[in-house]
Amino acid sequence: MSELVEIRWHARAGQGAVTAAKLVAETALSQGRYMQAMPEYGPERTGAPLKAYTRVCDTPIEVHNNITNPQIVVVLDETLLDLENVTEGMAQDGTVILNTRMTPAEAREKLGVSDKVTVATVDASGIAMATIHRNIPNTPIVAALSKVTGVIPYDEFVQHLKTTFGKKFSQQIIDANLESVKRAYEEVQQ
Amino acid sequence: MSEKWNTDNFTEWKAEDFPIGAVCVDGGNSVEYITGGWRAERPVWTQENCKNCMLCWVVCPDSSILTADGKMTGIDYDHCKGCGVCVKECKFGALELVLEADAKEAE
Amino acid sequence: MAERAEQKIVSATGNMMVTEAFRQADPDVVCAYPITPQTTIVEGFAKCVANGQVHTEFVTVESEHSSMSACIGSAQAGARTFTATSSQGLAYMYEELPIAAGMRLPIVMANANRAISAPINIHCDHSDVMGARDTGWLLFFAEDAQEAYDNTMIAIRTAEDKDVQLPVMTTLDGFITTHAMERAELMNDEAAKEFLGERTPLFPLLDTENPIAAGMFADQDSYFELHKALRDAVTASKPVIKRIGDEWAELSGRPFDFVDAWGCDDADYIIVVLGSAAGNARHQARLLREKGVKAGVARIRVFRPFPYEELVAALHGAKAVAVLDRSENFGGEYGPVGLEVATALYNAKETIPLKNYMFGLGGHDVTLEQMEQVYEDLEKLAAGTIDGSIEYLGNR
Numbered sequence: 001m002s003e004l005v006e007i008r009w010h011a012r013a014g015q016g017a018v019t020a021a022k023l024v025a026e027t028a029l030s031q032g033r034y035m036q037a038m039p040e041y042g043p044e045r046t047g048a049p050l051k052a053y054t055r056v057c058d059t060p061i062e063v064h065n066n067i068t069n070p071q072i073v074v075v076l077d078e079t080l081l082d083l084e085n086v087t088e089g090m091a092q093d094g095t096v097i098l099n100t101r102m103t104p105a106e107a108r109e110k111l112g113v114s115d116k117v118t119v120a121t122v123d124a125s126g127i128a129m130a131t132i133h134r135n136i137p138n139t140p141i142v143a144a145l146s147k148v149t150g151v152i153p154y155d156e157f158v159q160h161l162k163t164t165f166g167k168k169f170s171q172q173i174i175d176a177n178l179e180s181v182k183r184a185y186e187e188v189q190q
Numbered sequence: 191m192s193e194k195w196n197t198d199n200f201t202e203w204k205a206e207d208f209p210i211g212a213v214c215v216d217g218g219n220s221v222e223y224i225t226g227g228w229r230a231e232r233p234v235w236t237q238e239n240c241k242n243c244m245l246c247w248v249v250c251p252d253s254s255i256l257t258a259d260g261k262m263t264g265i266d267y268d269h270c271k272g273c274g275v276c277v278k279e280c281k282f283g284a285l286e287l288v289l290e291a292d293a294k295e296a297e
Numbered sequence: 298m299a300e301r302a303e304q305k306i307v308s309a310t311g312n313m314m315v316t317e318a319f320r321q322a323d324p325d326v327v328c329a330y331p332i333t334p335q336t337t338i339v340e341g342f343a344k345c346v347a348n349g350q351v352h353t354e355f356v357t358v359e360s361e362h363s364s365m366s367a368c369i370g371s372a373q374a375g376a377r378t379f380t381a382t383s384s385q386g387l388a389y390m391y392e393e394l395p396i397a398a399g400m401r402l403p404i405v406m407a408n409a410n411r412a413i414s415a416p417i418n419i420h421c422d423h424s425d426v427m428g429a430r431d432t433g434w435l436l437f438f439a440e441d442a443q444e445a446y447d448n449t450m451i452a453i454r455t456a457e458d459k460d461v462q463l464p465v466m467t468t469l470d471g472f473i474t475t476h477a478m479e480r481a482e483l484m485n486d487e488a489a490k491e492f493l494g495e496r497t498p499l500f501p502l503l504d505t506e507n508p509i510a511a512g513m514f515a516d517q518d519s520y521f522e523l524h525k526a527l528r529d530a531v532t533a534s535k536p537v538i539k540r541i542g543d544e545w546a547e548l549s550g551r552p553f554d555f556v557d558a559w560g561c562d563d564a565d566y567i568i569v570v571l572g573s574a575a576g577n578a579r580h581q582a583r584l585l586r587e588k589g590v591k592a593g594v595a596r597i598r599v600f601r602p603f604p605y606e607e608l609v610a611a612l613h614g615a616k617a618v619a620v621l622d623r624s625e626n627f628g629g630e631y632g633p634v635g636l637e638v639a640t641a642l643y644n645a646k647e648t649i650p651l652k653n654y655m656f657g658l659g660g661h662d663v664t665l666e667q668m669e670q671v672y673e674d675l676e677k678l679a680a681g682t683i684d685g686s687i688e689y690l691g692n693r
Contacts, residue, residue, distance in 0.1 A: 036478065211462070217508030217509045
């Protein structure tokens with residue numbers, strides 16, 4: 001993937017969207033690529049809807065504005081679909097990754113997008129509850145993103161996760177995250 | 191005038207002649223600045239009445255009460271501006287304020 | 298001539314990169330007060346102090362007024378002294394800023410460029426730093442996290458250079474640069490420390506063998522001359538900045554220029570801008586060049602001292618020039634950057650049509666569409682169908 005890839009993340013504060021945006025960016029960096037990751041800047045209020053952004057490119061990235069025309073939209077909380085138009089400005093052949101129990105067909109109908117758009121769903125919250133025992137669906141949804149879009153290779157992502165989480169967390173938490181990632185990679189549907 | 195710093199022609203200095211940051215490069219030279227000439231009145235000390243309580247020394251804003259071994263020895267007329275605070279505070283009548291002109295005449 | 302030194306590729310925000318520069322410089326004193334979006338600089342640095350990575354007296358003060366006051370005392374004492382602030386914090390320091398410059402104290406301060414109240418706004422613009430424009434501080438503007446680091450390194454050396462002895466503000470755009478994680482290169486500690494060296498204070502207050510008095514009174518017989526001395530010092534810092542910037546460029550492999558003139562050699566239409574928005578302008582210029590429009594971008598990296606000659610050289614031959622300003626000059630026609638560019642062109646007897654835009658105030662998103670509009674306007678300006686009066690770019 002040599003072109004600039006722009007990802008927009010929709011979540012509620014506390015669900016780990018900013019961490020996810022950075023995980024994708026840092027995995028790309030570990031491959032020697034260029035990247036940007038930033039939250040939509042503002043006061044931090046747990047539960048409030050927020051956006052985060054990731055850019056990945058093989059060449060240096062010059063633009064610094066918010067992402068308004070993403071190729072990829074990742075939604076970490078399906079209740080946001082009733083609050084905002086998550087696909088606003090998205091490329092016509094873009095991809096939506098949604099944390100939900102809905103099937104891709106149900107999600108497509110809910111989103112009201114054309115056939116050109118790829119819609120993938122994964123129960124990232126269910127997986128997170130079963131593995132990490134907390135509703136932090138960020139690491140599983142990155143695995144789903146990796147599988148569906150290939151923006152970052154899955155193996156590189158797992159390796160990066162081991163390295164960064166290894167510095168901060170206990171082996172138990174790392175293992176739980178790795179399990180959640182593996183399950184999401186297997187269970188994502190499109 | 192200080193050996194370190196010749197300020198004779200200060201009023202003719204150009205921008206580049208000043209020390210960087212307008213620093214006074216010879217600190218503690220205010221002793222060279224004779225302020226005694228600002229005086230209209232002067233305190234006169236009567237040693238016999240003095241108990242060396244040092245209250246005048248405490249209140250003098252110009253460090254002009256001269257001392258040695260914890261005892262008053264006189265007044266530094268080079269720097270005393272004649273404010274009279276020492277006279278006001280003296281409890282023993284050891285200090286008296288007189289007109290500078292009269293004092294000069296008496297000298 | 299220095300050899301290219303070994304560097305590490307890191308993922309870091311602009312604030313993290315400033316913290317890294319501070320850590321490598323190992324200052325004697327840092328006095329700081331937190332304010333969004335600068336906070337993570339001092340937080341990060343406080344961590345360095347707690348972890349024993351630096352030998353710094355970290356003074357937590359009760360306000361920015363106090364932090365700059367403490368910095369002034371510390372710098373006059375002879376210590377390598379840094380701080381960081383933003384927005385209202387910088388405004389609260391205003392009283393001390395000209396004192397730091399007038400006393401010629403090489404304090405280095407990072408500023409996270411942020412809007413000024415009212416209304417309250419925590420996002421990027423240049424109102425805070427432009428409010429401190431005329432205080433005698435040298436002003437550097439970074440485009441991204443990498444340059445936030447590079448500029449801070451150059452700022453430290455410049456401030457403390459024996460021929461400069463001036464405070465330097467190294468600025469980065471609030472949130473856009475302070476908080477976005479980007480790929481950047483970090484110099485190895487040994488080479489960084491060797492480049493930075495140690496401060497040799499000119500008149501250290503703690504040198505009891507050579508007592509001095511600082512913070513002097515200057516009357517009608519000397520204040521005017523001393524202001525001329527400060528003006529001359531700021532102007533004379535330019536060749537020193539160039540020498541130090543080139544030395545860092547040699548070591549890091551990243552070029553240093555007062556004006557980053559992209560495509561300006563043959564450009565018909567040029568945008569002049571500071572900070573992070575330059576990337577968007579350049580991206581749009583690249584797109585336009587693919588369509589045959591000769592577009593260029595002149596990004597000013599050093600705003601004080603202002604690089605008049607370099608800017609005129611970059612703009613020479615253009616058919617029209619747009620200046621983007623990210624801070625207001627209410628009641629005046631052009632913003633601070635616009636005024637400088639107009640002065641530069643007028644004094645060089647250049648008659649290139651000029652137009653000024655207000656953009657991105659309070660974090661108003663800077664889009665490629667806005668840049669496209671500016672380049673379209675420049676064609677009209679060159680043709681004489683619009684005038685150069687100020688415009689709010691992308692305003693509803």
